[in-house]
Amino acid sequence: MEMMAAVVILAIVAGFIIPRVSAYRTSGYRNACWSNKAEIELQIQLWYRNKASYPAANLSDIGADISYFPQGLPVCPVDGTAYTIDTTTGKVSGHTH
Numbered sequence: 001m002e003m004m005a006a007v008v009i010l011a012i013v014a015g016f017i018i019p020r021v022s023a024y025r026t027s028g029y030r031n032a033c034w035s036n037k038a039e040i041e042l043q044i045q046l047w048y049r050n051k052a053s054y055p056a057a058n059l060s061d062i063g064a065d066i067s068y069f070p071q072g073l074p075v076c077p078v079d080g081t082a083y084t085i086d087t088t089t090g091k092v093s094g095h096t097h
Contacts, residue, residue, distance in 0.1 A: 029077045030097045036074040037092040040083055043068045044090045054087045 040059070047055050047062050055062035059082075063073040075082055078097050086093045 026078075032077045033095055033097055036076065036083065037095060039074070040085070040092055041090065044085060048090060054085065054090050057084050057087050059083060059085065 043062060044055060047068060059073055062068050073082070076095055078095075081095075083092050083095065085091060
């Protein structure tokens with residue numbers, strides 16, 4: 001009987017803890033996406049300063065130049081999609097998690 005009571009108590013505690021842990025994971029992915037956006041926009045500004053024009057909207061040209069992204073273009077950790085930019089402002093479009 002005591003064993004069953006202990007299992008029930010552990011199940012109740014797990015019911016409270018598991019949703020909180022997954023919420024921290026989701027917020028971590030959102031923060032990583034914001035960080036990726038900031039890094040991309042910084043590199044776009046450097047590209048604009050060096051070349052006097054913004055890179056392609058799909059970032060294919062800046063992504064091919066390893067001096068801007070040596071490890072390759074990042075993808076969104078929330079949904080796995082590629083980043084794109086508005087070629088008139090140089091800002092990342094979408095990704096408002």
